[in-house]
Amino acid sequence: MKQNFTIxxxxxxxxxxxxxxxRPPHITPTRDVRVVYRFNGNTLxxxxxxxxxxxxxxxxxxxLGWGIYDHRTARLTRVSNLQRTVxxxxxxxxxxxxxxxxxxxxxxxxxxxIAGHACTDWHVQANGNEDASVCLTEDGVLLNGALSxxxxxxxxxxxxxxxxxxxxxxxxxxxxxxxxxSRR
Numbered sequence: 001m002k003q004n005f006t007i008x009x010x011x012x013x014x015x016x017x018x019x020x021x022x023r024p025p026h027i028t029p030t031r032d033v034r035v036v037y038r039f040n041g042n043t044l045x046x047x048x049x050x051x052x053x054x055x056x057x058x059x060x061x062x063x064l065g066w067g068i069y070d071h072r073t074a075r076l077t078r079v080s081n082l083q084r085t086v087x088x089x090x091x092x093x094x095x096x097x098x099x100x101x102x103x104x105x106x107x108x109x110x111x112x113x114i115a116g117h118a119c120t121d122w123h124v125q126a127n128g129n130e131d132a133s134v135c136l137t138e139d140g141v142l143l144n145g146a147l148s149x150x151x152x153x154x155x156x157x158x159x160x161x162x163x164x165x166x167x168x169x170x171x172x173x174x175x176x177x178x179x180x181x182s183r184r
Contacts, residue, residue: 028050028052028055028057028071028140029050029052029139029140029141030052030139030140031052031139031164032050032051032052032053032164032165032166032167033048033049033050033141033162033163033164033165033167034047034048034049034050034162034163034165034167035047035048035115035141035142035143035159035161035162035163036048036159036160036161037157037158037159037160038157038158038160039155039156039157040155040156040157041156042062044062044063045062045160046059046060046061046062046157047059047060048060049167049171049172050141050167051167051169051171051172054070054169054172055070055071055072056068056069056070056071056172057069057071058171058172064080065078065079065080065081065082066078066079066081067079068172068174073090074090074091075088075089075090075091076088076089076090076091077174079174079178084175084177084178084179085178085179085180085181086174086178086179086180086181087180087181087182088180088182089182104124104125104126105124105125106122106123106124107122107123107124108120108121108122109121109122109123109133112135114135114143114144114158114159115143115158115159115160115161115162116162117137117141117143117159117162118137118138119135119136119137119141119143119144120135120136120137120138121133121134121135121144122134122135122136131147131148132145132146132147132148133145133146134146141159141162142157142159143158143159143162144157144158144159145157145158
């Protein structure tokens, strides 16, 4: 279940960010940003940080820990603060293919304003199976999304606040005293 949740978050924060169909897609935000999201209507926030210079994203999941995704290497690092452990893996080719914009169809649906920022609504179909609706800023920041999985699961995310501030390198570094439990 935790892996499905992590993969759903990964899809939201990396796969659907590039949905500008009439021009070359933004695969990740084009500048440093911190976004606080509400996931599936829960009050516990999910915090997303992106550092443009290193093409790394960090997602903080309440009660589960946090993860770092390196967009250049497709490397995912999951961190548990409670257990002080790290699990590292490279996404397999099938998962990487799922989150490539060239494997998705995008249809522009309109514009709106969320968390004080303008965004464009898109309907996205990935690999003919997953349907999503996303609202993205011009610089590739996801402000709203809904994802329907083939097995009936449904996920939603909406930005509560957006801050274009420099993201420190330390946010994307695992503490040295954490134990690595697996590498794949």
